[in-house]
Amino acid sequence: MHECLSAVPSTLRIPLAARALGDALFPSVAVDDAHAARLLAALGDDGALWLRDRGSVYGVLARTRRFRELAGAYLARHPAGHVVNLGCGLAHYFQWLDNGQAHMTDADLGEVFAIRRALLPAAGGRHVLREVNLADAGWWDALGLPAQRGEAPVFLFAEGVFMYLQPEVVQAVLRTFGERAPAESVFAFDAMCWLAAGRAKQHPSVRHTEAEFHWGPRRPAELTAPSPRLRLAAAHPVMEGYGWPYQWMGPLFRAVLGVPFYALYELHATDTEN
Template sequence: MTPRKPARHLSAVPSTLRIPLAARASGDAIFPQVAVRDAYAAAILEKIRDDGQALPEDRTTIYGILARTRRFRSLAQDFLKQHPGARVVNMGCGLSHYFQWLDDDKSHMTDADLPEVLDLRRELIPETHPRHDIRELDLTASDWWEQLGLPKKRSAQPVFLFTEGVLMYLKPETVQAVLAAFGERAPAGSVLAFDAMCWIATGRARNHPSVRPTGAEFLWGLRRPADLTQPHPRLRLDSTCRVLEGLGIAYTLFGPMFRMFFGVPLYAVYALRATDAADT
């Protein structure tokens, strides 16, 4: 049997998967107002705790991860109510387990990530449910839509795609290509949800206490909300959730000033919808 590949041997960006895992494992006790009640995170974290890396402890990161988890979960649950039995895809799943929250006895869920992440995931989270599968995915590849086996026709049932803690590590042109592909290929009514930092964070991962030890770098940040719909005419911005502004009065007061000066929130979860002319 091949020995398990410790998390410390993952490359820089994939190794950031420990950050949300640790936040979901311990964050509920710190921030009960945004508790997610993850039934798997603590046990998974215990299996990789001996990899020699310090766990993230900065409260802002822990809060942000819990708040964004609740947002992604809520968006997906609302989508499944509108489209029973639809497909949900977590692009860059790491060691998250959203199926525990999204299994409504009809939905189909795919967790997708790079091969090195899936090798670790298969050992830690064996998947046996017939409506839950895993697939290899490289969002930098032009055929990522095909890698996921997503609908070939716009007339198909809408799909819900989300990517968490991923796009900020991609080059701007890659992010634009991902958004354009979604706009071009997605059936009308499909949703793509993702988190994004403000552009001023680009190149400053060294200032992020949880990301700094991984060696990963922030390559993309949002400058204007309009940049999210610019890649394709079918894209519409459905919602923006400023996840940090519930952390405390400083963030609540500072947030509007920050948006005024820099054009976008410091950090937020966005949802884009693919539409046809008749839907606009």
């Protein structure tokens, strides 16, 4: 079934395999995904190819826990809030985030949903699916996100998505969030720095797909430049717990180049323009 996916959507197998099989390899960042193993098997994928890249397995689990933590913190402040997973693939975050009040939208391309609808239980009520392309200017309204800044804050996240987008699309998405999001809204996403652009064939897992990296920040200011309402709240490390080379190379890389090689960024929409 997965053979019908185009280049970027085909990368959904990488995080799916990590969440399905990675807990035993890295119990310190285990995520206890109740659906991933079944979904991976349904794709006819035993995960062996992806498990060879242990670094990516660790990174997926670590970033999953961080996304869950940030979304959970948002829901602690806004229990009936709206969480949106942009480029959800076959991830099922609502299993971890459903507090009985929260609303969640899983968003992705139509070709992904053709598979998702066949393999995951039908969504409904407080958990809905929306087909959307972030390259389309109307993605915000297509997701039913707030029409006015005075509405309740929302939490958006994009996992393993931004590095595959063209730079102008990333800037447009961040601009839309900055212009449209109510104050105290959060946008979390992971990204590699600009050095990775054009080098997907050097990535141990992504090289087995036809996907390419197109974007990564050169400096933190790029992330807030699209709108004066954007504030960079944090650049969360992802790989530092993987082992000693990452523990000392990560901070060194950031000190030399000004941005992490890979990090999970947390942007907030503010109530005043900076």
